[in-house]
Structure formats: structure tokens, C-alpha cells
Amino acid sequence: MEVRHMPVLLEEVVRFLQPQAGGHYIDGTLGDGGHTEAILERSAPDGRVLGIDLDPEALDRVARRLSRYVKSGRLLLAQGNFADLERIAAAHAFGPVQGILLDLGFSSLQLSDPRRGLSFAAEGPLDMRLDPAQSLSAADLVNQADEQELADIFYRYGEERYARQIARRIVREREQAPITSTRRLAEIVTAAIAAARQRPPRDGIHPATRVFMALRIAVNRELENVERALPQMLNLLSRGGGAPGERGLAGRMVVIAFHSLEDRIVKNFMKREATDCLCPPRTPVCVCGHRARLRLLTPKPVWPTAEEISANPRSRSARLRAAERLADLPA
Ligand SMILES: C[S@@+](CC[C@H](N)C(=O)[O-])C[C@H]1O[C@@H](n2cnc3c(N)ncnc32)[C@H](O)[C@@H]1O
Incomplete structure (x- = not known):
């Protein structure tokens, strides 16, 4: 039997992304396609997902496992770095979108494959690259x-x-x-x-x-990639019903981080983009002109339940943050 990666915080991801028929979603870390599959199921009959991964082996596996969605045109697959999100989305004529997910780090398949050299527990070459072309x-x-x-x-x-x-x-x-x-x-x-x-x-x-x-x-320049991806995620989110040419719900971004350095970047970005004025405290009148573009959906990060951790110990250090795109204020 083929080994599978168990998607972490799956119900929580679905709850925050609220996939709907006709919606467009980007999974920037396709992995084994567990989250993508749930989004496709819940956005039936015509929701679409653009699935991106740096690792060509991950894409091959998903292309086989979810071939029915690829054939029907509901799942598009792209090899690339989520740090180039806007370029990849534009190349697939994808966006604005109702939801974007990043489930950072490595899949269980990658971590347990000694050829990748990610684990000290197994003898392997000291490689660690996600992208073999790097x-x-x-x-x-x-x-x-x-x-x-x-x-x-x-x-x-x-x-x-x-x-x-x-x-x-x-x-x-x-x-x-x-x-x-x-x-x-x-x-x-x-x-x-x-x-x-x-x-x-x-x-x-x-x-x-x-x-x-x-x-x-x-x-793998993990922190730099996340820093580059976050503003692009925000730019790609739909502003919802009121905006010209856009229908449906306002877009939502969901990020799952596995260590505090990554999570801090996500937290600070979402907090900043959910704040109207960034002038130093006690500045009498706002001079920065910054306007919030996000509404925080998770003032505190969401952690896996004890049941999830016992079923999937790898989920132990996962924490999820989510935010929703705000409509632009009239000029
Ligand atoms: C934790 S796994 C995702 C698992 C997936 N959500 C699932 O349910 O199967 C993370 C995936 O992101 C990919 N990845 C990591 N950094 C990336 C980057 N900068 N750009 C694109 N993919 C990346 C990895 O190759 C890996 O397949």
C-alpha cells in the first residue's frame, strides 16, 4: 500500500476557506493533495484549484491520485515556488481567488525518504533540497x-x-x-x-x-519564501461581492506554520495588514496613510486538538492563522 501524508488541521482549513461551488482556490503547497482534495470535494461541482509545489515528485503523485479532477479541468498543477505566486497564477489565468492555502514545510513522504537527506534518523546523502533543479x-x-x-x-x-x-x-x-x-x-x-x-x-x-x-x-530559503509569498497572497484575494468584476465571498488566506520563526512572520504580516494606521503611538494625526486590507479570523493561532495529535503526531507543532480580504474603501 502507498504511504500517504495526513493533512493537518483539515477541518479547520475547510472551515476558514469555506469552499463554495464556482470558487477559485490556490494551494501553494500541494504536497500529497490532502487539503486540495477536500477543497475540490466541498466546492463541487465546479470549484477549481491551482495546486503548486516545488517538488516534481509530489506533483506526479497528485496528478495520478487526483487524475479525475485534472481531467475535468477542476485541478491545475504547476511546478514552482510559492514565492512566485502572482507570476504562476497569471500564467494560469487564475485570480482573483476566494482562498489561498500555505501548509508550510515538508510532507511525511519527503521527511521519510532517505534519498532527500532530511532526517538524521536515516542514512542518506546530505541533500535537503525540495527543488531538485536548485x-x-x-x-x-x-x-x-x-x-x-x-x-x-x-x-x-x-x-x-x-x-x-x-x-x-x-x-x-x-x-x-x-x-x-x-x-x-x-x-x-x-x-x-x-x-x-x-x-x-x-x-x-x-x-x-x-x-x-x-x-x-x-x-530552501524557507523564511524568505514565506516573506515574499504573503503580500502576493493578499493581492490575489478577491474583494468579494461589491468589487467590480468580482462575485461571491471575500477571499481568505490560511497559513499553517510548523515553527515559531515562520509563524512570527505570518503573525506580523497579518497583524500589520489588519491595522489602519501604522504611525508611531501618540502621533496626533495619521501621516502614514496605511489602510487595513485584511480582517483577522484568528486573533490567536489555532492548534490541533489532542485527538488529532494522537492520530498524527507530526501535527503537534502545527499552528494555523487565517485572515479575510477587506473591500477597498472608496477613494
Ligand atoms: C506539509 S506539505 C503539504 C501537504 C499538503 N497540504 C497535503 O495535504 O498533502 C508541504 C509541501 O510544500 C512544498 N513546498 C515547500 N516549500 C515550497 C515552496 N517554497 N514553493 C512551493 N512548494 C513548496 C513541499 O514540497 C511539500 O510538498
Whole structure:
């Protein structure tokens, strides 16, 4: 039997996107197509989805599994980076749309595939690229970046307190032989932490967890991609019934993040775009002219229920934020 990725917060995504017949939706992180399939089912008979993924293998699988929707023209598939959302949507004559979803990170299929080198638990090449056409791999970074750059990556993206000691040991080890496998890197990191640590670890996670996460984020430019995508998502959302040429509900954006660095970017963007004036406090009259374009649907992030976490432990760190496009004020 084929392994499947279990979509996280599925009912919550559907509740916030409220798919409807005739609606147009973009799934910027198609993955195994679990969320897309639910959107297509709930927007029957003629709702459409543009599904985007960087990973061509993910697109191939969905093209087979959801072939009935591809054949009927209700599901369009595009290989690309959600950081280029507006360009990809325009190339498919898609937009304005009633909903856009980003379910960030990696699918279970990607994480468990040793060929991708995403996990320290399995021996594999130190690759980590989502897009096989990208030239920079994790091995390139680990073997070529200077010590300071590596320490910065581990500290900034992994919040790793032993970042400097790990970077120093990597540089020493790679002088013996290039570091090309996940297991060797995990061993080097584990040894560096064991030498630096005064007390046994308290959190019980594998010592290489943070370094692997940091490298994934750096290799795939995860934070930069989210920063680039958010304003484009907002631009693509329908302004709802009142706007010229637009029908139906106002567009909604839904983002699921798996770590706090990503979530902070989403939170700050939505908060800012849901605020009318951004002048410093106590400015007597607004001089910035900023007008809210979003209404927050989730003042606090939505987390999976205990039942979902026990059925799908990977959902543990997921948190969802959603917002709705406001109509433009008359000029
Ligand atoms: C958590 S999975 C999505 C799972 C999907 N929602 C489902 O229900 O099966 C994230 C997917 O986003 C893709 N991805 C990550 N970053 C991307 C980017 N910048 N542009 C396009 N796709 C990206 C990954 O390749 C992966 O397939």
C-alpha cells in the first residue's frame, strides 16, 4: 500500500476557506493533495484549484491520485515556488481567488525518504533540497560556508545554543574528508554538543534536531519564501461581492506554520495588514496613510486538538492563522 501524508488541521482549513461551488482556490503547497482534495470535494461541482509545489515528485503523485479532477479541468498543477505566486497564477489565468492555502514545510513522504537527506534518523546523502533543479544542497553549505556563517545559520534558524562549538567541529572534520552523509553530520553534531554541554539535555530531543532544521531552512530559503509569498497572497484575494468584476465571498488566506520563526512572520504580516494606521503611538494625526486590507479570523493561532495529535503526531507543532480580504474603501 502507498504511504500517504495526513493533512493537518483539515477541518479547520475547510472551515476558514469555506469552499463554495464556482470558487477559485490556490494551494501553494500541494504536497500529497490532502487539503486540495477536500477543497475540490466541498466546492463541487465546479470549484477549481491551482495546486503548486516545488517538488516534481509530489506533483506526479497528485496528478495520478487526483487524475479525475485534472481531467475535468477542476485541478491545475504547476511546478514552482510559492514565492512566485502572482507570476504562476497569471500564467494560469487564475485570480482573483476566494482562498489561498500555505501548509508550510515538508510532507511525511519527503521527511521519510532517505534519498532527500532530511532526517538524521536515516542514512542518506546530505541533500535537503525540495527543488531538485536548485544548485545549492545542504552538503554544499556544510562543506563550503565559513565557520561564522555556519554558526549564524545554526543559531538563527535552529536557536541552537552550541552553534559556535558545532560550527568549529564541522570545519575541523571536513578538513579530514568532506561531510556528505546525514549520519556523519549527525555524529559530528552529537559529539560537539556532548563536549560542550555541562549537564545532560533536558528536552529529550535528538541532539542534531536543531542543526538539521536550521540547514533545511537555509537550503530552501524557507523564511524568505514565506516573506515574499504573503503580500502576493493578499493581492490575489478577491474583494468579494461589491468589487467590480468580482462575485461571491471575500477571499481568505490560511497559513499553517510548523515553527515559531515562520509563524512570527505570518503573525506580523497579518497583524500589520489588519491595522489602519501604522504611525508611531501618540502621533496626533495619521501621516502614514496605511489602510487595513485584511480582517483577522484568528486573533490567536489555532492548534490541533489532542485527538488529532494522537492520530498524527507530526501535527503537534502545527499552528494555523487565517485572515479575510477587506473591500477597498472608496477613494
Ligand atoms: C506539509 S506539505 C503539504 C501537504 C499538503 N497540504 C497535503 O495535504 O498533502 C508541504 C509541501 O510544500 C512544498 N513546498 C515547500 N516549500 C515550497 C515552496 N517554497 N514553493 C512551493 N512548494 C513548496 C513541499 O514540497 C511539500 O510538498
